[in-house]
Structure formats: C-alpha cells, structure tokens
Amino acid sequence: MTKTNQNARTAILFILPALLLILSFVFLPIVLNLFYSLYRWNAFEAGRVFVGLEYYIRLFKDPIFYTALKNNFLFAVISLMFQVGGGLIIAAILEDKLIRKFQPFFRTVIFMPSVVSIVVVGLLWQLIYNPEIGLVNGALHAIGQSDWAHSWLGDSKTAIYAVVAVSQWQYTGYMTMLFLIAMQKIPAEYYEAAMMDGASRIKTFFSITVPQIKEMILVGTVVTVIGAFKVFDEVYIMTFGGPGRSTEVLGTMLYRAAFRNDEMGYASTIGTMIFLITLTLSLIQLKLGKSGQEV
Amino acid sequence: MTIKDRMIRLVILVWFALFSLTIIYPMIWLGLSGLKSNSDFFLNTWSLPKEWLWGNYKAAWDAGIGQFFLNSVLVSTVSVVTVMLLGSMAAFGLSRFRFKGMNVLLIIILCGLMLAPQVGLISLYKMLQVIGLYNTYWALILPYVSFQLPFSIFLMRSYFLSIPRELEESAIIDGCNNWKVYWHIIVPMGKPIIASCALLTGMNVWNEFMFALVFVEDSSLRTIPVGLMNLRSQLNTNFGIQLAGLAISALPMIIVYIIFQRQFVRGLTAGSVKG
Secondary structure, X not given: OOXXXXXXXXXXXXXXXXXXXXXXXXXXXXHHHHHHOOEEOOOOOOOOEEOOOHHHHHHHHOHHHHHHHHHHHHHHHHHHHHHHHHHHHHHHHHHOOOOHHHHHHHHHHHHHHHHOOHHHHHHHHHHHHOXXXXXXXXXXXXXXXXXXXXXXXXXXXXXXXXXXHHXXXXXXXXXXXXXXXXXXXXXXXXXXXXXXXXXXXXXHHHHHHHHHOHHHHHHHHHHHHHHXXXXXXXXXXXXXXXXXXXXXXXXHHHHHHHHOOOOXXXXXXXXXXXXXXXXXHHHHHHHXXXXXXXX | OOHXXXXXXXXXXXXXXXXXXXXXXXXXXXXXXXXXXXXXXXXXXXXXXXXXXXXXHHHHXXXXXXXXXHHHXXXXXXXXXXXXXXXXXXXXXXXXXXXXXXXXXXXXXXXXXXXXXXXXXXXXXXXXXXXXXXXXXXXXHHHHHHHHHHHHHHHHHHHHHOOOOHHHHHHHHOOOOHHHHHHHHHHHHXXXXXXXXXXXXXXXXXXXXXXXXXXXXXXXXXXXXXXXXXXHHHOOOOHHHHHHHHHHHHHHHHHHHHHOHHHHHXXXXXXXXXX
C-alpha cells in the first residue's frame, strides 16, 4: 500500500505506551502470582519461604474451596437462566411489532441498574432484605403471606440465592440490550416470509430469531459464565461470605486469605485457580466461536 | 389488529409495567428514604417522607461523601483521559500500519480483555508497595488505565479500520507526518467511538470496587464505592443519611446514562460484535 505502511518504527511508537502499561500491570502480575503461590510470605514482613505445591495440596483439601466453587457454579447456572435465557425472551418480546413502540422506555428502564455501582445496589438490597424494615418482608406481610417472611441474608440456606438474585436484578437488562442490538440486525424480510407462511410467534422465535443471533448468544453465554467466576463485589458487600462461610466464592476466599489471614501465598494459589478456570472458559469460547464461523 | 392481538398486548404491557416497577421502585425508594428521619424511616418504610429532610443529603456529603466524590472525579477523569489518548494512539498504530509482529501485539492486547482482575490482585498489591505507589491516587489510576485499555483499543481499532484512507493519503502528499494524520484526521473522525469508549471506561472506573478497596488505605484517598462501605459502619444507625449517600453516588451515572444513551449503546454494539 502507501509508504506509511512500511514505517514499522512509527507504528511501534504509537503502540508502545499502551503496550507497556498492559504488560506491566495486567500480564506481569499474573506471572508473579504463579511465582508467589509457591512461597509462604506475609504482606508486611520481608522474606519468604519456598513451599512448592504445599498450598495447592491444601487448597484441594480445603472444604471452603468446594463451597466456593459450588457458589460460583450456582452464580453461573442461575445467571445463564435469567440473564441469557430471560434476556433473550424479554428482547424478543420487546422486538415484537405489537409493543415495539414502547421499547425505548422499557429498554431504558431495565438497563438502568447495570450503570449503578454494585456497592450502591448491594447496600440498597441489604436494606430491602432486612427482616425488620425491608421491602421484601414488608411486601409479604402486605399480601398476607407473613409465614414466608424471612431473614434472607441471615440464613445460610437462603443467603447465596438472595445474593445471586440481586445480580440478576442488576444485569438482566444488560444482556437484554445486547440481544436487542443483535436482533435489530436481522433483515425484516425473514419475519415477513415467516408470517406469510403463517408461522406462530414461538415458532418464528426458534426458527429465525435464535439461529440468526446465535453468535451473540454464544458471546453472552461465555461472558456470563466467566463473569460468574469473577464475582467478588456483591458477596463482599452483602454477606462477606457468611453466615458461617456459606456464601463464600473464590474471589472472597482469596480476599480473606490475603487481607484477613495474611496468607499471601495461599491467596495467590486461589488466584491461580481463578486464572485457570477463566482461561479454560475463554479457550472454549475461542474454539466454539471458530467452529461457529465454519458452519 | 385483531382482538387476540390486543389481549396479548395488554397482558405483555401489564407484565412489563410490573417488571419495570420492580426496577424503578427500589431506586425511588432509595431517593425518598434518603429524605426521612430515622423514626420516619422505621415507622413508615413505604410512604412518602413526613418531613422532607434535604439536610440528610448535606449531612451525607459532609460525613465524607464529598471527599470520596471528589476523589472519584479525579481518578475517573485522569483514567479516562489517559485511556482515550494512549488507546487511540495504539489503535491508530494497529489499524494504519502493517508490520511484522503486529498480530502478536494484537493478540496480547486482546488477551488482556479476558483476564480476571482478581488474579493480579495480590501481585499488584505487592508491586505497588515495592514501587512506592501504594496508597496514592496512582495506585488506582495505573491499574485502571491498564485494565481498561484493551477494550478501548479493540473498539477503536475496529472503528478506525472503517475510516476511508483517501483523506490521509492526500494529507501525506501535502506533507503531513503521522502525528498530524493521527491528531488532525483520525481523532476527529473517530470522535463517536472515542466518546463511547470514554463513557464505558468512565462507568467502569467510577464503579470499580475491589482495587479501590485494596490499593489505598487512607480514608482521604477513598473513591465513592469504598467510601460508602466506610460510611455504613460509621453511621450504622442513621439510615436516612446512609441512603442519601447512596443516592448521591448513584445519581451521576444514571444522569450520564440517560443523557448519553445513544453513545452507550454504540459502545455495547461495537464491543459485542466480535466479543
């Protein structure tokens, strides 16, 4: 092409500042994390003792690790149901010609919680769940179901579900928006042809809408599942892993090991596990994404 | 429209109205409860405030929200400006030149999109202590910029690739160098995507919690999300002021979102095409 294209040195100069930052603050810490997980060390003391894979062995024997994995998994499954499954249905309904003119309003409203900080949302919902003054129990009393009133975040049986529910409240609108954007690229003729054939709404949804946006459904699925293994804020804010350790997730387990128990090596080991899990999921995405293009 | 269609529409509209209510009501409740006295809050959880105590908002601001708010503004502004500048430069380099190793660079930057921040939390904490930046604004700005750059580079690069090259070719013939092409042609033409990136980056930084919790210690350096957690333990019985604080923190993002919805959606669209 033109002579500018040959000028590699100029290109590097433009890219270098960003690249250096990404390498030193995103990539280097991951490498260091692997190294740190092999040592016993504290935050405020110099020196470290090499322990090899001791922390990895301990992690696999730690019952809290399995509680955390189970909770992250629960986050993934429920988020897939509500954010991907629910978001898809909501988007399809909003795109239906019957109510499309109301779409801008509903779209704005349901997306709104995802721009608000999780801290605000978490603290707000802590009050909403509050057994004495909260809206949830208040609503149950109001409809005459006082027996169902409950200390939602205070009972180890319901706490994790209460936390997961807040996440659905906050992010379903985000996925819905992504699906709406994808659906609006489907040519209208497809739907017109289906209508001529007398296909029902449900049939059209499965035979046109879903196949046409399957790339976005895949992206949404992977983003949601990876997100479920990165969860930290909601749990830290609403329960800090309690009551007991019943709502512990990998993120809070890492934080507790590092900044409550000052076991930095063990915390790094948990970090490595999060890395391996999210890496595996990303690789699956790449693989699926490629095979999707070939089909 | 047939009668059956009307019925379906009615049912759907009622359902969506209720659904929207479960989203809007908690937010309105937040704003209104922030105006109540403590006893009013406990006795009349549901109703409008008996007395509209605008002073709660002032009290929340004075109790620390003011300082946290200014810290958040400072950290977010510096981070967004830096990401936009370095990100658009990198995107220019990656979209307008062809050279050996470009694909490797591209892959490195895209991998940065996928990495979970938790993985680097411990080592970043240690690194920031060693280089003496722990517990300064830089302890937030540098990690924020680095973690936000990949996404912005990715979006800006795809957009820059779609800008026709004729303009810059004639500019080069007229003797413009690459810096001038970047600054006088690419940046002005890339404004829409830069605006979208700035909004999404700003939102992520404004709301970020984990790094803000770990990398600064002084209350005077705290950003809003962590500041709110402090305020909760400080004012644990004064719900009105606490809720006022939450409302103050949520409001800027909601206002920005409502005004700039189009740019938000454009960013999401561009970002989701290739995942």
